[in-house]
Amino acid sequence: MRKPDVKIVLLGDMNVGKTSLLHRYMERRFQDTVSTVGGAFYLKQWRSYNISIWDTAGREQFHGLGSMYCRGAGAIILTYDVSHLQSLVELEDRFLGLTDTANTDCLFAIVGNKVDLTEDGAAEDQEKEEGSSGGAAGSCVSAKVPKQVKLEDAVALYKKILKYKMLDEKDVPAAEKMCFETSAKTGYNVDHLFETLFDMVVPMILRQRAEGPVQTVDISSYNKQPKPMKSGCCA
Numbered sequence: 564m565r566k567p568d569v570k571i572v573l574l575g576d577m578n579v580g581k582t583s584l585l586h587r588y589m590e591r592r593f594q595d596t597v598s599t600v601g602g603a604f605y606l607k608q609w610r611s612y613n614i615s616i617w618d619t620a621g622r623e624q625f626h627g628l629g630s631m632y633c634r635g636a637g638a639i640i641l642t643y644d645v646s647h648l649q650s651l652v653e654l655e656d657r658f659l660g661l662t663d664t665a666n667t668d669c670l671f672a673i674v675g676n677k678v679d680l681t682e683d684g685a686a687e688d689q690e691k692e693e694g695s696s697g698g699a700a701g702s703c704v705s706a707k708v709p710k711q712v713k714l715e716d717a718v719a720l721y722k723k724i725l726k727y728k729m730l731d732e733k734d735v736p737a738a739e740k741m742c743f744e745t746s747a748k749t750g751y752n753v754d755h756l757f758e759t760l761f762d763m764v765v766p767m768i769l770r771q772r773a774e775g776p777v778q779t780v781d782i783s784s785y786n787k788q789p790k791p792m793k794s795g796c797c798a
């Protein structure tokens with residue numbers, strides 16, 4: 564298996580559409596999903612780099628696994644559902660703490676999915692181009708609901724994350740650049756989300772390569788045997 568150069572992790576409450584976003588991006592379609600158990604990952608080749616993208620389970624019972632999945636992550640996609648305010652609240656209350664195991668220079672993106680459900684209508688146009696595969700995606704026209712989370716709320720959360728991580732706004736990408744609204748159903752903004760992040764992690768990969776591999780002791784190259792002591796006494 565190819566060795567990943569960097570790891571990106573999707574986090575967020577159950578049902579917000581993490582698995583659907585990954586399917587949409589990797590398989591170019593929207594299909595029925597089952598609630599994720601544990602986690603799963605995809606390997607994406609981006610230019611000459613290998614990027615692993617980890618999908619995690621949002622269900623409470625798998626919460627303990629979250630920090631393990633975040634270990635060494637170069638970017639984390641915190642996902643909520645724009646039609647469900649509590650899913651944004653959960654990001655701060657339940658998921659942010661899991662990111663402590665990520666790299667110190669880890670990037671954070673905040674993604675409001677399911678914009679196609681809201682009265683906003685921004686996600687309509689791409690549906691026909693990208694196509695849906697039936698099932699839950701179906702061709703039926705669903706009733707629109709008011710948007711419960713505005714982009715400004717996501718921007719405010721991004722700023723809270725910077726505070727939590729003790730990062731200075733001028734040292735990290737601007738909030739407006741890191742908050743996205745998407746629809747896994749229509750494909751709206753999905754490529755833009757992933758490819759923006761891929762472009763941003765490339766310099767990280769290059770930096771890691773320049774710094775070289777982590778220093779470890781190679782015991783196989785240490786072939787000089789200690790001389791046996793002549794006498795049995797200790798100094």
Ligand SMILES: Nc1nc2c(ncn2[C@@H]2O[C@H](COP(=O)(O)OP(=O)(O)OP(=O)(O)O)[C@@H](O)[C@H]2O)c(=O)[nH]1
Nearest residue numbers: 577578579580581582583596598599621677747748
């Ligand atoms: N309308 C609409 N429905 C979506 C969208 N994304 C996902 N869904 C639906 O939302 C439900 C949950 O999607 P999943 O992708 O399984 O959600 P998840 O975040 O992976 O959930 P867990 O694996 O339980 O953490 C499914 O019924 C999807 O069909 C979207 O962009 N628009």
Ligand SMILES: [Mg+2]
Nearest residue numbers: 581582598599
């Ligand atoms: Mg899932």
